[in-house]
Amino acid sequence: MTEHFKMETPATERRLDDMAQGLVGAPLDRPEGPLKVTGTATYANEWQIEGMAHGVMVRAPGNSGRVILANRDDVAKLPGVLAVIQDDRLLRNPAQGTANEAPVQSPHHAAYLGQLIAVVVAETFEQARHAAQSLQVTLENAQMVQVDPATAAVEPQDGQALDQGDLDAAMRDAPHSVDLVYTTPSHSSAPMEPHASIASWQGGDLTLRGSYQMLKYNRNELADSLGIHPDRVRIISPYVGGGFGSKLGLAPEAVAAAIAAQELGRPVSVALQRPQVFEATMRRSETRQRVRLAADAEGRLTGLGHDARVSNLPGESFAEPVLQASHFLYAGANRRMSLELARLHRMCAGSVRAPGEAVGVTVLENAMDELAHEIGIDPVALRLRNIPEKDPESGKDYSSRRFREALESGAEAFGWADRPGVKERREGEWLIGYGMASAARVNVLMESQARVTLLPDGTARVETDMTDIGTGTYAILGQIAGDMLGLPRDRVEVVLGDTTLPPAAGSGGSWGASSSGTSVYLACEAIRRQLAQRLEVDEHDLTLKDGRATYANQVKSLSDILQGDEIAKLGHVKPGDTSTDVRQATFGAYFAEVAVHAASGETRIRRMHGSFAAGRILNAKTARSQCLGGMTFGIGIALTEELAFDPRDGHVANHNLAEYHIPVNADVPQLTVELLEERDDWANPMQAKGIGELGICGAAAAITNAIHNATGVRVRDYPATLDKVIAGM
Amino acid sequence: MQTNLTINGTPQRLELDPRTTLLDALRHHLGLTGSKKGCDHGQCGACTVMVNGRRINACLTLACMHDGDEVTTIEGIGQPDNLSPLQQAFVSEDGFQCGYCTPGQICSATAMLEEVRNGWPSHVTDDLDGGADLTTEEISERMSGNLCRCSAYPNIVEAIRKAAGENA
Structure with missing residues (x-):
């Protein structure tokens, strides 16, 4: 009994507004919270499995050549060592998000320094670690290879190119223009839980307890990597200690654990060590971006150009989609965009929270600030003046878009009117500045399935292989089902993270909540119809609340209606024409106040505010938390985060949390977030859009624009560390 | 051994x-x-x-x-059915997202509150001998050894402040 639904036309019936239970949108606590705060939620490397051996992976010491394990036989004889494995199926790098097939498998040839080329398995972790450290890896026939994106050969990404009107003429004729080059470094997702997998085989069937974001894809990637049928693979991932893109695709430790467990005939756990997470999972590509903006005397854009260079390993098709939001955020008749991909031998580039917009919108928003300064108008006014009526390239309508309201409301909430002039405000040794930026991120619906079962006792169970990586899935799916079925939140159980359950969209691309939520909504709608059928009323005349149905002046409990039966329905959503008929995106605005030390150039963020519009908010508490996280990623991008690559061999020089500086508590003020009321009928029947990444898409620019306001200094080479700021002061 | x-x-x-x-x-x-x-x-x-x-x-x-x-x-x-005030405050203030740093945050905060009660100063304390008030700045400073990539930091600060207030 499956409820299939394809999103072909706008869903104008806003049923969640009318449900009597009133759960959706409410700031409810996460139901799994008590487990997480007591350390009793079980993450990947915490399952206590009888007879488990421990594996530690070993890295290539260079970026080319044939891998030789020089003292392999000696290491194999060390106390406790069970195996030294360099199987052909080991992964060169993780799969890209939604790849659905094995990535490059090549443990015998190094492609980048840090590539994981073997796994050493021993009875205990200590023995495995010692043996792995003792393994001498040499590279035969190593050569000089390209590691520098500035000089590497590039491949134009033709699908991303655009040439509309005449940008050169627009730039030439405009009374105001800017032509700027900004660079952003590589970033690491750096989730707090390192990638880890425990593999165990029962005959030809593999169970992998892993830390993954998109299980239906990961299952196929694992099966393809091992050369077995996906039916033989089960992945369990009920709790994921953060992902931010780095756990979208299957990573090397999963395949290593599976191979080792099969070879040894016992369960094997392999956890990446923190430096391995930095060196051998994914990085956001560094970017070099040129932005050209042309405007008339009032600040109306006549031209917009955005050209970017990014990089990746040979054989990887992923190219950081830097231009994604530049296509639709602002007006401007004359437009040119291009993206090129440099091939080099650094670690793999892939998705890191909000691939594309996180750095693309940031630089565009710096350029807008520079243009506003050049014209001499307020930066908010410049944005408001350039909100296009229709998509400036396709001419399509937008779906819901409360961009203007976010700018105006955010400015009001922050107190933008009090903005000082450049270098105008000083408090003791601190120079004070305000900055702002727009936020934008594409909105996507993906195929997703969930089963909802209404049980005879009037409780419900939601089941899907969807994951909760901290995003709030356990909370929101229970709220949606509770509203649709008229049940208090504690009478809905949500079961996630197991590939034996209906396949979901997975957590990524900000599409998880809206896609998996819609599948739950659909299943519940089908259950409502069946309840109505039993009561011989129209489903729309049925009010469900607190486990009771009210209809035609009668009240009956769900258990009385069910009479000992259960009703199970599968909801199945697929994207349809609404994904292409209109331009769907989420929007917002950031405002920041910084203090820059007059003598050292150190920047402290005093205040930061975000106003966001992302359709219906499913849980105001968890949605706000997603925005806090995104804005904090923006703080990192602005001030501290940079993967440093050794120019000689391309290795990550700062492969740990002491040298790759993610923001700490003291770097982050008490951020404020406003979530605007919005319904997007084009998005899905819940009118909800993604919010997991919107908070990062441009956030860094609000801070660097504030640094300019405080000091007059433009740092165009991220991050804006104090040495760069002081150099301009 | x-x-x-x-x-x-x-x-x-x-x-x-x-x-x-x-x-x-x-x-x-x-x-x-x-x-x-x-x-x-x-x-x-x-x-x-x-x-x-x-x-x-x-x-x-x-x-x-x-x-x-x-x-x-x-x-x-504390246990799921017997949360400490700090654990309860982390739940109600959403002082975590993925939950992986959370046990460390709570252990750290539990000890940190004791340090404050004992009058230990921090880098941001004005008077080294006078004890410290649990301001946002003090909590943030004293909790900066516990990273949170989801960045629940503002909520962590609120949770600690709330729990400390209830105990006071």
Whole structure:
């Protein structure tokens, strides 16, 4: 009994507004919270499995050549060592998000320094670690290879190119223009839980307890990597200690654990060590971006150009989609965009929270600030003046878009009117500045399935292989089902993270909540119809609340209606024409106040505010938390985060949390977030859009624009560390 | 080698490889996986436990160095049906998202509040002898050894402030 639904036309019936239970949108606590705060939620490397051996992976010491394990036989004889494995199926790098097939498998040839080329398995972790450290890896026939994106050969990404009107003429004729080059470094997702997998085989069937974001894809990637049928693979991932893109695709430790467990005939756990997470999972590509903006005397854009260079390993098709939001955020008749991909031998580039917009919108928003300064108008006014009526390239309508309201409301909430002039405000040794930026991120619906079962006792169970990586899935799916079925939140159980359950969209691309939520909504709608059928009323005349149905002046409990039966329905959503008929995106605005030390150039963020519009908010508490996280990623991008690559061999020089500086508590003020009321009928029947990444898409620019306001200094080479700021002061 | 530890009030006699960290002793040998391994380098704070009442990074010390010590882990602070005020405040203020740094945050905050009660100053305390008020700035400073990539920091600060206020 499956409820299939394809999103072909706008869903104008806003049923969640009318449900009597009133759960959706409410700031409810996460139901799994008590487990997480007591350390009793079980993450990947915490399952206590009888007879488990421990594996530690070993890295290539260079970026080319044939891998030789020089003292392999000696290491194999060390106390406790069970195996030294360099199987052909080991992964060169993780799969890209939604790849659905094995990535490059090549443990015998190094492609980048840090590539994981073997796994050493021993009875205990200590023995495995010692043996792995003792393994001498040499590279035969190593050569000089390209590691520098500035000089590497590039491949134009033709699908991303655009040439509309005449940008050169627009730039030439405009009374105001800017032509700027900004660079952003590589970033690491750096989730707090390192990638880890425990593999165990029962005959030809593999169970992998892993830390993954998109299980239906990961299952196929694992099966393809091992050369077995996906039916033989089960992945369990009920709790994921953060992902931010780095756990979208299957990573090397999963395949290593599976191979080792099969070879040894016992369960094997392999956890990446923190430096391995930095060196051998994914990085956001560094970017070099040129932005050209042309405007008339009032600040109306006549031209917009955005050209970017990014990089990746040979054989990887992923190219950081830097231009994604530049296509639709602002007006401007004359437009040119291009993206090129440099091939080099650094670690793999892939998705890191909000691939594309996180750095693309940031630089565009710096350029807008520079243009506003050049014209001499307020930066908010410049944005408001350039909100296009229709998509400036396709001419399509937008779906819901409360961009203007976010700018105006955010400015009001922050107190933008009090903005000082450049270098105008000083408090003791601190120079004070305000900055702002727009936020934008594409909105996507993906195929997703969930089963909802209404049980005879009037409780419900939601089941899907969807994951909760901290995003709030356990909370929101229970709220949606509770509203649709008229049940208090504690009478809905949500079961996630197991590939034996209906396949979901997975957590990524900000599409998880809206896609998996819609599948739950659909299943519940089908259950409502069946309840109505039993009561011989129209489903729309049925009010469900607190486990009771009210209809035609009668009240009956769900258990009385069910009479000992259960009703199970599968909801199945697929994207349809609404994904292409209109331009769907989420929007917002950031405002920041910084203090820059007059003598050292150190920047402290005093205040930061975000106003966001992302359709219906499913849980105001968890949605706000997603925005806090995104804005904090923006703080990192602005001030501290940079993967440093050794120019000689391309290795990550700062492969740990002491040298790759993610923001700490003291770097982050008490951020404020406003979530605007919005319904997007084009998005899905819940009118909800993604919010997991919107908070990062441009956030860094609000801070660097504030640094300019405080000091007059433009740092165009991220991050804006104090040495760069002081150099301009 | 043999090591005697008191973990959450229960004496434990462990026969361990001397290379075993206190964190791995907890996670691999006692099944106490509430203490998390985020970096194994003393850089993230996810493994924070209390040894004789003081917070330390359990990954950065060997178990055999703690013979006779009293160790309190997150499992000793509260259970799902018996949350400490701080744990309850983390739930209600959404002081976590993925939850992986959370046990370390809570162990750290539990010990931190005791440090404040004992008048210990921090980097941002104005008067080194006068004690410190639990301002946002003080809490943020004192909790900066515990990284949170989801960045629940503002909510962590609120949770700590709320729990401390209730205890005061």
